Amino acid sequence: MKAKDGDDQDARTFTQQARRAQIVQAAIETVAEVGYPNTSFSKIAQRAGLSSTGMISYHFAxxxxxxxxxxxxxxxxxxxxxxxxxxxxxxxxxxxxxxxxxxxxxxxxxxxxxxxxxxxxxxxxxxxxxxxxxxxxxxxxxxxxxxxxxxxxxxxxxxxxxxxxxxxxxxxxxxxxxxxxxxxxxxxxxxxxxxxxxxxxxxxxxxxxxxx
Amino acid sequence: MKAKDGDDQDARTFTQQARRAQIVQAAIETVAEVGYPNTSFSKIAQRAGLSSTGMISYHFAxxxxxxxxxxxxxxxxxxxxxxxxxxxxxxxxxxxxxxxxxxxxxxxxxxxxxxxxxxxxxxxxxxxxxxxxxxxxxxxxxxxxxxxxxxxxxxxxxxxxxxxxxxxxxxxxxxxxxxxxxxxxxxxxxxxxxxxxxxxxxxxxxxxxxxx
Amino acid sequence: MKAKDGDDQDARTFTQQARRAQIVQAAIETVAEVGYPNTSFSKIAQRAGLSSTGMISYHFAxxxxxxxxxxxxxxxxxxxxxxxxxxxxxxxxxxxxxxxxxxxxxxxxxxxxxxxxxxxxxxxxxxxxxxxxxxxxxxxxxxxxxxxxxxxxxxxxxxxxxxxxxxxxxxxxxxxxxxxxxxxxxxxxxxxxxxxxxxxxxxxxxxxxxxx
Amino acid sequence: MKAKDGDDQDARTFTQQARRAQIVQAAIETVAEVGYPNTSFSKIAQRAGLSSTGMISYHFAxxxxxxxxxxxxxxxxxxxxxxxxxxxxxxxxxxxxxxxxxxxxxxxxxxxxxxxxxxxxxxxxxxxxxxxxxxxxxxxxxxxxxxxxxxxxxxxxxxxxxxxxxxxxxxxxxxxxxxxxxxxxxxxxxxxxxxxxxxxxxxxxxxxxxxx
DNA sequence: CATGAATGAGAATTCATTCAT
DNA sequence: TATGAATGAATTCTCATTCAT
Structure with missing residues (x-):
């Protein structure tokens, strides 16, 4: 419950947050399924239905x-x-x-x-x-x-x-x-x-x- | 190409186990130091003083x-x-x-x-x-x-x-x-x-x- | 989709040239600072205060x-x-x-x-x-x-x-x-x-x- | 086939240096042909007849x-x-x-x-x-x-x-x-x-x- | 047994460019 | 016009594993 959250929300558009949430969700599921060491961007992207890992890097630095x-x-x-x-x-x-x-x-x-x-x-x-x-x-x-x-x-x-x-x-x-x-x-x-x-x-x- | 089965078998087994123990020991230390996801064969080999990661693959399938x-x-x-x-x-x-x-x-x-x-x-x-x-x-x-x-x-x-x-x-x-x-x-x-x-x-x- | 050719042409040309000049200026500074091989559209866009690299692609084919x-x-x-x-x-x-x-x-x-x-x-x-x-x-x-x-x-x-x-x-x-x-x-x-x-x-x- | 350490050292160095020289040569030709910014490991590897860029990384840190x-x-x-x-x-x-x-x-x-x-x-x-x-x-x-x-x-x-x-x-x-x-x-x-x-x-x- | 060269897949990340809005 | 999301190829580099010697 950081005050910084508010800023973040302002800075990011709704669409961005939706994508981020989608990626995070896919990441959670992937980790749960294959384990953290085996979790790669490509597996997450695949599960999230993204066309490339570049999409993840686009949303997460x-x-x-x-x-x-x-x-x-x-x-x-x-x-x-x-x-x-x-x-x-x-x-x-x-x-x-x-x-x-x-x-x-x-x-x-x-x-x-x-x-x-x-x-x-x-x-x-x-x-x-x-x-x-x-x-x-x-x-x-x-x-x-x-x-x-x-x-x-x-x-x-x-x-x-x-x-x-x-x-x-x-x-x-x-x-x-x-x-x-x-x-x-x-x-x-x-x-x-x-x-x-x-x-x-x-x-x-x-x-x-x-x-x- | 095994020459003599009897003696050689024992000798090899002993040497093998020594090597395996050495590698296992190096693996433990490496994992403890850099974490499991960052542990690679080359780091283990390096710590074990082995000249090649091939040595590890040789002893562990x-x-x-x-x-x-x-x-x-x-x-x-x-x-x-x-x-x-x-x-x-x-x-x-x-x-x-x-x-x-x-x-x-x-x-x-x-x-x-x-x-x-x-x-x-x-x-x-x-x-x-x-x-x-x-x-x-x-x-x-x-x-x-x-x-x-x-x-x-x-x-x-x-x-x-x-x-x-x-x-x-x-x-x-x-x-x-x-x-x-x-x-x-x-x-x-x-x-x-x-x-x-x-x-x-x-x-x-x-x-x-x-x-x- | 051009509406009026005459006036629009001039106006667009002026705006375009201003933008192009701005981008070119940013490109020069970026190249001078980080070197040509390290110069990317995103760095230029950032320096030019553009919100997207698409802006550069829009003005330069x-x-x-x-x-x-x-x-x-x-x-x-x-x-x-x-x-x-x-x-x-x-x-x-x-x-x-x-x-x-x-x-x-x-x-x-x-x-x-x-x-x-x-x-x-x-x-x-x-x-x-x-x-x-x-x-x-x-x-x-x-x-x-x-x-x-x-x-x-x-x-x-x-x-x-x-x-x-x-x-x-x-x-x-x-x-x-x-x-x-x-x-x-x-x-x-x-x-x-x-x-x-x-x-x-x-x-x-x-x-x-x-x-x- | 270890004869003396010195010889081995030289032999190994020789082989490595041969590969390194080969890679360097390919790099020179590639740079000369496509320019430095366009020179990538894969192009060098291709010209050198290497199967992958990993070979270059193997020889050059x-x-x-x-x-x-x-x-x-x-x-x-x-x-x-x-x-x-x-x-x-x-x-x-x-x-x-x-x-x-x-x-x-x-x-x-x-x-x-x-x-x-x-x-x-x-x-x-x-x-x-x-x-x-x-x-x-x-x-x-x-x-x-x-x-x-x-x-x-x-x-x-x-x-x-x-x-x-x-x-x-x-x-x-x-x-x-x-x-x-x-x-x-x-x-x-x-x-x-x-x-x-x-x-x-x-x-x-x-x-x-x-x-x- | 041991070496080290070789392999090819896969890692994260950056890139120029396109496109719907 | 302008935006920013999306794309897919390309980047360097690391990895486990194989193999000839």
């Missing part, structure tokens, strides 16, 4: 710019679902459950997005200079979740634990389900979402503390 | 075969540490803690292996026909951990939870620390290992139910 | 047509200075000095034109079918200078020499100073102009002849 | 490296002729004549080299960072000629003139004949060589001053 938008698009979609569900929850404990379960909901509703994200997040070299320009940091970041847990602990709703460690664990548990889901599409995602929420509900209970 | 061995090597190294530490633990609860902490120990001791694994695991397309041939399944698999948790529950040491869900969560928490570590090398790995062990020690306690 | 006008423009500018200076000189000898020195004056006053010309003259393939259509001949031509020298010799002001050879030498000396100037901008152009004029004043003296 | 060798090759060939002819001349005046005439001899004997050099010299952007790496300086340089003229003047064989200015003029006269020759192949090169030598023999005479 460079490869990282395209994938930055891809990641942005995915994160925005995921963030929308999560934020909405969390807002309607009253307590921190309920919000945590909403966070976890809505992430699983996103997996179920946007499998291609999910797959693409997993591919890109770790497929892109983290310290790569030609990379997403800080965006990969946003992807891996658990800052928001960490802060949320800290707030909840300050409010007395959670037990004793290190917020960062817990945040990494929660996020990792969710992401690992993405991967499992990529293998075994038969997983009951909603059920597993509830179970994971149960697990972390359990170990964040007030009174329960890291006893060592 | 195809690119996936090399990376299969790479992943195998890493998993074996990780498994060695984990298995040893678990064996010395008496109870299931202690074994679980040993499993988690020894995984963090592996991260600390073999950072290159760790990075390479993370890169490859998701960098390689899972359903790719030209892929690792089932090996990627081994990488993502939590079967062993799931079985272990089920046994522990049967033995009455753990509480009520779905073994698979818990296994995925544990494994995911660990793996996410790998990723975080790739960003922020200053993490106190041993401490976080203990904390993660604390977290899952807490929510696997007997008496604690997932039914909240 | 093909790339060579644009560069033909570029060269024409430069030669005209150079010719203006040279012709004016020569006209005010009384004798052939003075005119020759005026020719040489005014060429250096042009270098000093229009460095971009100078650079662009050097770039284009030899950058463009002479026998190229997609080329300037005879214009490159004009650039390299020393016909005018040759004729001038012949006239001067007929008038008895010059010594014995082959007019064409001398013309090529004089022109070459001047052009080579352009190149040197592109490397070393610190050259005292006016001084070198005088010195070159001295040199050729010396060897065109009447009485002095090729004695071998 | 980058495009500028190839053209550096091209220029080097040409300059070496020209330098060989010139140096030999100058050595056999006794006086500075005779050496100057030898220099000029041998340059024309080179034009006659290696027309493709000549054309290619003219193309590259000015076709390449002088201040281009991706350029020949200082080699273009060598091409344009008149340092050697300047020094030679200074020595000759110190020895009392030449008259009063600025050595640098004279060097630039001589070199420019020669180079301009290259260009003229590219247009009109019917020029009598040897004759023009003698005439140019006459011209500069005249204006470098001792006693003759630049002070007109």
């Amino acid at each position: 460079r490869k990282p710019e395209l994938f930055a938008e891809v990641v942005n698009t995915i994160l925005r979609a995921a963030g929308d679902i999560t934020a909405t569900r969390m807002r309607t929850a009253a307590t921190y404990r309920a919000k945590l459950r909403a966070y976890i379960e809505s992430n699983f909901e996103f997996i179920a509703r946007h499998p291609a997005y999910t797959q693409a994200l997993v591919e890109i997040v770790t497929g892109i070299r983290f310290r790569d200079t030609t990379s997403l320009g800080g965006l990969e940091k946003a992807v891996v970041s658990v800052d928001g979740l960490t802060d949320f847990l800290s707030e909840g602990r300050a409010a007395g709703e959670f037990g004793r634990f290190d917020s960062f460690t817990m945040a990494v664990s929660i996020r990792g548990a969710i992401d690992n389900f993405l991967r499992q889901h990529m293998f075994d599409g038969d997983l009951d995602i909603a059920r597993h979402g509830r179970e994971v929420a149960d697990i972390f509900d359990l170990c964040t209970r007030p009174g329960a503390g890291a006893s060592n | 195809r690119k996936p075969e090399l990376f299969a061995e790479v992943v195998n090597t890493i998993l074996r190294a990780a498994g060695d540490i984990t298995a040893t530490r678990m064996r010395t633990a008496a109870t299931y609860r202690a074994k679980l803690r040993a499993y988690i902490e020894s995984n963090f120990e592996f991260i600390a001791r073999h950072p290159a292996y760790t990075q390479a694994l993370v890169e490859i695991v998701t960098g390689i397309r899972f359903r790719d026909t030209t892929s690792l041939g089932g090996l990627e399944k081994a990488v993502v698999s939590v079967d062993g951990l799931t079985d272990f948790l089920s046994e522990g529950r049967a033995a009455g040491e753990f509480g009520r939870f779905d073994s698979f869900t818990m296994a995925v969560s544990i494994r995911g928490a660990i793996d996410n620390f790998l990723r975080q570590h790739m960003f922020d090398g200053d993490l106190d790995i041993a401490r976080h290992g203990r904390e993660v062990a604390d977290i899952f020690d807490l929510c696997t306690r007997p008496g604690a139910g997932a039914s909240n | 093909r790339k060579p047509e644009l560069f033909a006008e570029v060269v024409n423009t430069i030669l005209r500018a150079a010719g203006d200075i040279t012709a004016t200076r020569m006209r005010t000189a009384a004798t052939y000898r003075a005119k020759l000095r005026a020719y040489i020195e005014s060429n250096f004056e042009f270098i000093a006053r229009h460095p971009a034109y100078t650079q662009a010309l050097v770039e284009i003259v030899t950058g463009i393939r002479f026998r190229d079918t997609t080329s300037l259509g005879g214009l490159e001949k004009a650039v390299v031509s020393v016909d005018g200078l040759t004729d001038f020298l012949s006239e001067g010799r007929a008038a008895g002001e010059f010594g014995r020499f082959d007019s064409f050879t001398m013309a090529v030498s004089i022109r070459g000396a001047i052009d080579n100073f352009l190149r040197q100037h592109m490397f070393d901008g610190d050259l005292d152009i006016a001084r070198h102009g005088r010195e070159v004029a001295d040199i050729f004043d010396l060897c065109t003296r009447p009485g002095a002849g090729a004695s071998n | 980058r495009k500028p490296e190839l053209f550096a060798e091209v220029v080097n090759t040409i300059l070496r060939a020209a330098g060989d002729i010139t140096a030999t002819r100058m050595r056999t001349a006794a006086t500075y005046r005779a050496k100057l004549r030898a220099y000029i005439e041998s340059n024309f001899e080179f034009i006659a004997r290696h027309p493709a080299y000549t054309q290619a050099l003219v193309e590259i010299v000015t076709g390449i952007r002088f201040r281009d960072t991706t350029s020949l790496g200082g080699l273009e300086k060598a091409v344009v340089s008149v340092d050697g000629l300047t020094d030679f003229l200074s020595e000759g003047r110190a020895a009392g064989e030449f008259g009063r003139f600025d050595s640098f200015t004279m060097a630039v003029s001589i070199r420019g006269a020669i180079d301009n004949f290259l260009r003229q020759h590219m247009f009109d192949g019917d020029l009598d090169i040897a004759r023009h060589g003698r005439e140019v030598a006459d011209i500069f023999d005249l204006c470098t005479r001792p006693g003759a001053g630049a002070s007109n």
Whole structure:
């Protein structure tokens, strides 16, 4: 939610944004299908029905710019679902459950997005200079979740634990389900979402503390 | 043109394995340094001190075969540490803690292996026909951990939870620390290992139910 | 689709010529800055403040047509200075000095034109079918200078020499100073102009002849 | 078949250099035919009978490296002729004549080299960072000629003139004949060589001053 | 076994030009 | 006229793989 978005929107025409969206969509699907390392402009162009890769270069100055938008698009979609569900929850404990379960909901509703994200997040070299320009940091970041847990602990709703460690664990548990889901599409995602929420509900209970 | 079968066979096998190990080692380091998508045969050959990429093709029929061995090597190294530490633990609860902490120990001791694994695991397309041939399944698999948790529950040491869900969560928490570590090398790995062990020690306690 | 021929013709011609001049000017500056091989329509359009390269294609049927006008423009500018200076000189000898020195004056006053010309003259393939259509001949031509020298010799002001050879030498000396100037901008152009004029004043003296 | 390291080194170098020479030769011919800006790897490869441009990249790390060798090759060939002819001349005046005439001899004997050099010299952007790496300086340089003229003047064989200015003029006269020759192949090169030598023999005479 | 030359496909990107609006 | 989207060929360069020696 950057103010810079507004400028971007002004600068680009409607047609341009439509094309960009189309390309981004094709890129997501391609990554989801063949994997990030195997995703080339020509495959994306083919899927998008473009006549040449030049069309992609026309709309995106460079490869990282395209994938930055891809990641942005995915994160925005995921963030929308999560934020909405969390807002309607009253307590921190309920919000945590909403966070976890809505992430699983996103997996179920946007499998291609999910797959693409997993591919890109770790497929892109983290310290790569030609990379997403800080965006990969946003992807891996658990800052928001960490802060949320800290707030909840300050409010007395959670037990004793290190917020960062817990945040990494929660996020990792969710992401690992993405991967499992990529293998075994038969997983009951909603059920597993509830179970994971149960697990972390359990170990964040007030009174329960890291006893060592 | 083989001259003598007996001796030659052994000698060749030995030499071959030495070369293969050398190449695999160079591949791991290369992947850890420049990332999987940027890893090429020529970079590996260069690091291995080979004069030609043909040498790699000679020892590994195809690119996936090399990376299969790479992943195998890493998993074996990780498994060695984990298995040893678990064996010395008496109870299931202690074994679980040993499993988690020894995984963090592996991260600390073999950072290159760790990075390479993370890169490859998701960098390689899972359903790719030209892929690792089932090996990627081994990488993502939590079967062993799931079985272990089920046994522990049967033995009455753990509480009520779905073994698979818990296994995925544990494994995911660990793996996410790998990723975080790739960003922020200053993490106190041993401490976080203990904390993660604390977290899952807490929510696997007997008496604690997932039914909240 | 022309509506009214008379007025429209004039109006269009004027506007067109203004645009063409603008584009030509931008092309000259671009060539001078980045070199002929690196000069693209988009760079020219950008410098000219045009929103699209289509604008260039609209005004110039093909790339060579644009560069033909570029060269024409430069030669005209150079010719203006040279012709004016020569006209005010009384004798052939003075005119020759005026020719040489005014060429250096042009270098000093229009460095971009100078650079662009050097770039284009030899950058463009002479026998190229997609080329300037005879214009490159004009650039390299020393016909005018040759004729001038012949006239001067007929008038008895010059010594014995082959007019064409001398013309090529004089022109070459001047052009080579352009190149040197592109490397070393610190050259005292006016001084070198005088010195070159001295040199050729010396060897065109009447009485002095090729004695071998 | 390794005999001694030295031999191997030489053998390998020899093979490589043979290919490199072949590619350089094809590059020279291509530049001479279609011009520097129109010279692409694929055209060179085609002329050299290579199956792909990859072969060129295999032998030359980058495009500028190839053209550096091209220029080097040409300059070496020209330098060989010139140096030999100058050595056999006794006086500075005779050496100057030898220099000029041998340059024309080179034009006659290696027309493709000549054309290619003219193309590259000015076709390449002088201040281009991706350029020949200082080699273009060598091409344009008149340092050697300047020094030679200074020595000759110190020895009392030449008259009063600025050595640098004279060097630039001589070199420019020669180079301009290259260009003229590219247009009109019917020029009598040897004759023009003698005439140019006459011209500069005249204006470098001792006693003759630049002070007109 | 090892080398390194060779191959051809494929990568991203830029280009001049066309065309509908 | 002017715009900007679209096209498709061309660019340099990298890649995994093959093969003769």
